[in-house]
Amino acid sequence: xxxxxxxxxxRRLAPTVSVRADLELDAGDHRVMVLFGPSGSGKxxxxxxxxGLDRPQEGFIRxxxxxxxxxxxxxxxxxxxRRLAYVAQDYGxxxxxTVEGNIRFGMDAGSHxxxxxxxxxxxxxLEGMSQRLPTQLSGGERQRVAxxxxxxxDPRLILLDEPLAALDLPLxxxxxxxxxxxxxxxxxxxxxxxxxxxxxxxxGDRMAVLSGGYIRQVxxxxxxxxxxxxxxxxxxxxxxxVVPGDIVDSGNGLVTVRVGASHLRVAQAAVMPRSVFACIRxxxxxxxxxxxxxxSARNQLTGRVTAIQPDGGVVRVTVDCGFSLSALITRPAxxxxxxxxxxxxxxxxxxxAVHLIPREIP
Amino acid sequence: MDWSAxxxxxxxxxxxxxILLVVGLPLAGWLALSHRRGRWAVDALVALPLxxxxxxxxxxxxxxxxxxxxxxxxxxxxxGSRIVFSFQGLLAASVLYSLPFAVQPFAAAFAAVDRxxxxxxxxxxxxxxxxxxxxxxxxxxPGIVAGVVLSFAHTVGEFGVVLMVGxxxxxxxxxxSISIYDDVQALDYARAGRTAAxxxxxxxxxxxxxxxxxxxxxxxxxxxx
Numbered sequence: 001x002x003x004x005x006x007x008x009x010x011r012r013l014a015p016t017v018s019v020r021a022d023l024e025l026d027a028g029d030h031r032v033m034v035l036f037g038p039s040g041s042g043k044x045x046x047x048x049x050x051x052g053l054d055r056p057q058e059g060f061i062r063x064x065x066x067x068x069x070x071x072x073x074x075x076x077x078x079x080x081x082r083r084l085a086y087v088a089q090d091y092g093x094x095x096x097x098t099v100e101g102n103i104r105f106g107m108d109a110g111s112h113x114x115x116x117x118x119x120x121x122x123x124x125x126l127e128g129m130s131q132r133l134p135t136q137l138s139g140g141e142r143q144r145v146a147x148x149x150x151x152x153x154d155p156r157l158i159l160l161d162e163p164l165a166a167l168d169l170p171l172x173x174x175x176x177x178x179x180x181x182x183x184x185x186x187x188x189x190x191x192x193x194x195x196x197x198x199x200x201x202x203x204g205d206r207m208a209v210l211s212g213g214y215i216r217q218v219x220x221x222x223x224x225x226x227x228x229x230x231x232x233x234x235x236x237x238x239x240x241x242v243v244p245g246d247i248v249d250s251g252n253g254l255v256t257v258r259v260g261a262s263h264l265r266v267a268q269a270a271v272m273p274r275s276v277f278a279c280i281r282x283x284x285x286x287x288x289x290x291x292x293x294x295x296s297a298r299n300q301l302t303g304r305v306t307a308i309q310p311d312g313g314v315v316r317v318t319v320d321c322g323f324s325l326s327a328l329i330t331r332p333a334x335x336x337x338x339x340x341x342x343x344x345x346x347x348x349x350x351x352x353a354v355h356l357i358p359r360e361i362p
Numbered sequence: 363m364d365w366s367a368x369x370x371x372x373x374x375x376x377x378x379x380x381i382l383l384v385v386g387l388p389l390a391g392w393l394a395l396s397h398r399r400g401r402w403a404v405d406a407l408v409a410l411p412l413x414x415x416x417x418x419x420x421x422x423x424x425x426x427x428x429x430x431x432x433x434x435x436x437x438x439x440x441x442g443s444r445i446v447f448s449f450q451g452l453l454a455a456s457v458l459y460s461l462p463f464a465v466q467p468f469a470a471a472f473a474a475v476d477r478x479x480x481x482x483x484x485x486x487x488x489x490x491x492x493x494x495x496x497x498x499x500x501x502x503x504p505g506i507v508a509g510v511v512l513s514f515a516h517t518v519g520e521f522g523v524v525l526m527v528g529x530x531x532x533x534x535x536x537x538x539s540i541s542i543y544d545d546v547q548a549l550d551y552a553r554a555g556r557t558a559a560x561x562x563x564x565x566x567x568x569x570x571x572x573x574x575x576x577x578x579x580x581x582x583x584x585x586x587x
Contacts, residue, residue, distance in 0.1 A: 053481050079484040092482030096500050105496070106486030153487060 003027070003156050005189055009059030009069065011049055013042075018057075020214040021046045025189045025206075032183050034204030034221065035193045038236055041210040043193040044089075047159050050191065051086040052079035063157065084157040085150030089165055091142050093134040099145050100130035106153045116152065124148045124182075139167045140175050147182065158183070158190035164199050176202045177358060197238065201225070201277050201357045209233045222277055226324055231311070241280045243323045244359075247272055254351060262322035264299050266354040277357040284353035285327035287317065288346045289337055299349040301325065305341050308334070315339075319347050363556045366533050367541035374449070374537060375517040378456045382464040382513050385457070387506070390468030391494050395480070412462050420526025423455040427527070452528040452535050459523045464513040471505020472498055504576050511572045515565055 005025040012018040019042030025033050035043045048054040050061060052068065055076055061069040068077045079086070094102050103117045121127055124144040134142060143163065150158065163179060164172050180203050183190050192203050200207055200221065207221045209228075217229040225242035228234035245259040250268075257264045257278050264278055291300050303321025310316075315334040317327045325347055329337075339345065392398075393405060411419055427434045427445045437445040445451040475498050483493040499506070521539040528535030530544070538561055545554035 051485055053484070079481070080487050080489060083487065084485065086482070086485040088478050088482065090478060092476075092478045094479060094482075094497055094501075105483070105488065108487075149486065 003064030003066075003189070005050075005061075005063050005157060005191075007050060007059070007061040009049060009056035009061060009071075011045055011054060011056040013045065018213055019045045019210075021049070022215060023191075023208065023218075025191065027187050027189050030205040030220070031187070031189045032180075032203060032205045033189070033191050034200045034207040035191060035210060036195065036200045036204075036207050036224075036237065037210030038195055041236075042213050043195070043210055044161055046210070047086070047161055047191060047193050050157070051084060051159055052077060052082050053086070082157075083153060083155060084159060085147075085153065085155035086159045087146045087150050087161065087163060089162040091146035091166065093142060093145060093149075095134055098131050098133055099126065099137070102134070102145060103130075103149045103152050106149055108153075120148045120152050138171075140171045143167065143175065143179075147179075151186070155188060158186075158188055160190065160192045162193055162195070163203075164194070164196070172199075177360075179203060181360065197225075198357060201242065201279070202359070209236060211236050225279075226326065238281070240282060241278075241285075241324070241326045243278050245276055245278045247274050247276060255356070257354075257356070260323040262301055264349070264354055265351045266356055267351040268356055272356055273358045273360045275359040277359060279355040279357060280325065280349055280353060281355075282316065282326040282328035284349060285325060286348040287319070287327055287329055287333075287337055287339070288348060291346045292348070298351065299347075299354070301347045301349065302344065303347065305339055305343045305345055308339055308341060317345075319345060321347060363553065363560065364536075364538070364541040364545075367536050367538050368557070368560065370449075370533065370536065371518050371538040374452060374456060375514045377453055378460055378517045379464075379510055379514045381453070381457050382460060383510065386461065386464040386468055386509065386513075387499065390465045390509075391472055391498065393465070394469040394472035395494075395498070408465050409462050411459050416459065416520065416522025417526055419459055420455060420523040423451075423458065423523070423527050427451050427454065446527060447529040447531060447535060449534050452524060452537075455523045455527040456517050456520060459520060460513040460516050463516045464509040467505050467509035467512060468502070471502035471508075474505070475501045507572060507576060511568065515568065518561070518565070 005023065007021060007023045010018055010020045023033070035046060037043050045054060049056050056069060056071065058071050060067065060071065063082070067073065067075050068082055069075060094105065097105065099121070100117050103120060104113045107113045107116065117130065118127070121130055124147060126141060126144055126148065129137070129141065134145070137145065164176055167175055176199060183203065194200050194203070204221045206219065207224045208215045208218045209224060210216070211232040216233045217224055222242040222244055224233070225237050225240055228237055243259045245257040245264070247255050248258045249256040253267060253269050255266050255268045255272065257266055257276060259278055266278065291302060301321035303319040303325070305317060306320045306324070307318040308315060314328050314330055317329060317334070317339060319325045319327060327347060337345070393401060393408070424446060425431065429435065429438060429444055434445050479497055479501070480493055483497045488496065519539060521543070524535065524537050524540055528537070530536050530540055538557060542554045542557050545557070
């Protein structure tokens with residue numbers, strides 16, 4: 001039974017500071033929504049309001065047919081009544097209960113809870129650990145127990161607050177992919193709060209960018225990264241082209257990624273799944289008026305200039321070369337190239353400047 | 363040695379502590395975890411016996427439970443005996459007098475429980491009561507033990523309230539401290555010394571054992587301390 005989350009609310013944190021959220025989220029193909037923004041932008045506040053731990057001052061939160069919060073109708077359902085999974089940044093495992101005790105805590109009392117706990121532990125690869133205490137687990141194991149415990153209630157909505165922030169760096173890469181696969185394997189909408197670009201790109205289907213207390217832009221994740229709506233969004237996500245692609249060939253430390261109608265050559269030693277995001281920072285793109293001679297290990301992409309936006313001392317140029325590519329060049333360079341909208345240019349990108357982010361387990 | 367006084371003191375302390383557990387745990391939970399208006403007033407009320415002279419508290423209890431008060435009158439109508447100068451009256455006074463010694467350590471221990479764990483329990487569907495009994499109380503165990511020990515020891519040692527409310531009836535209201543006082547008044551220093559020494563040893567042993575237990579449990583229950 002998949003529900004649809006519709007929320008529009010405002011929570012005042014201080015007389016002049018407030019957080020406003022307008023969100024819609026479905027199960028289905030775009031079920032993982034990333035709430036992205038710098039620390040202090042209000043991400044956790046939004047998540048806590050959705051969970052019922054904080055109460056907004058205005059607006060409403062609806063889930064499917066249910067009203068979870070409505071200021072005008074004076075409805076405020078408790079976290080217990082919302083039947084959702086909320087995992088805080090530090091996971092909130094009960095230190096005096098074993099792994100099994102933690103997982104069974106959220107289950108409705110009744111028979112078979114022990115068997116069901118075992119089944120859930122298997123799905124998160126923690127079989128045999130049911131009698132351990134949380135202090136006897138690694139960071140990654142603790143995260144899995146927290147997820148398993150949250151899922152044991154068959155939640156209708158999953159809320160994760162910085163799920164990877166408490167992990168050591170070497171653990172983050174594998175856990176990130178594991179979490180992505182996990183969130184995709186259940187047909188429940190999820191909201192994931194993060195301030196990390198790689199976390200956002202790996203985990204999310206859609207992304208909402210928060211800045212200054214409200215959501216500036218919502219859209220498919222690569223679109224938000226590639227086409228920031230305004231300067232505030234661009235500043236928080238970084239000026240970068242992010243496009244979905246498929247790996248069509250690999251060998252000798254070089255892989256070829258098909259992106260739209262173009263192919264990118266990428267220096268990449270690690271084994272990658274077929275489906276990836278290709279990321280190119282705007283300052284790594286060089287623009288030329290005409291293709292140069294064959295330069296190995298470089299990508300030369302010819303396309304039409306679609307936008308020229310001055311931004312301080314630099315100019316942001318968008319080139320349509322089978323996909324929309326952002327380039328950041330200096331003003332003198334822009335004048336020298338005599339760029340105008342509609343002009344043909346060649347964008348040169350080193351194979352080492354393309355960064356791939358895997359989207360599924362290889 | 364005044365054995366009947368010693369037995370009476372232990373009986374009184376045990377009963378007081380049990381009542382304080384039943385009354386004090388929910389009261390402390392409310393004080394520590396709820397954010398209702400008017401909490402400060404209850405806080406102050408609970409702490410009152412800490413600053414009031416025991417004789418003042420004893421005086422009010424005496425008046426409140428006396429045969430002419432509604433409470434005392436009702437008690438007499440039901441049981442046929444008076445509540446003042448009886449063990450039951452003494453018990454009521456000593457519960458009131460030891461209330462802060464139980465409630466304050468309980469409340470401090472509850473307030474120290476990680477708020478995230480309480481919210482995690484709510485999000486897992488646990489009611490406030492279940493969250494309290496399954497998460498908050500177990501994690502606050504060291505503080506609860508401290509409150510129990512303090513209120514027990516405090517009841518064994520109380521003097522002023524007992525004198526006001528209990529009087530000095532052997533076997534029903536004559537506690538250890540009163541017995542020692544009587545012996546000193548009667549210049550029987552040897553008897554007073556024996557009772558006092560026993561009380562001293564007993565108090566030390568109880569406290570030492572509690573600290574030892576606390577230290578042991580501290581390892582298994584890291585988040586509660």
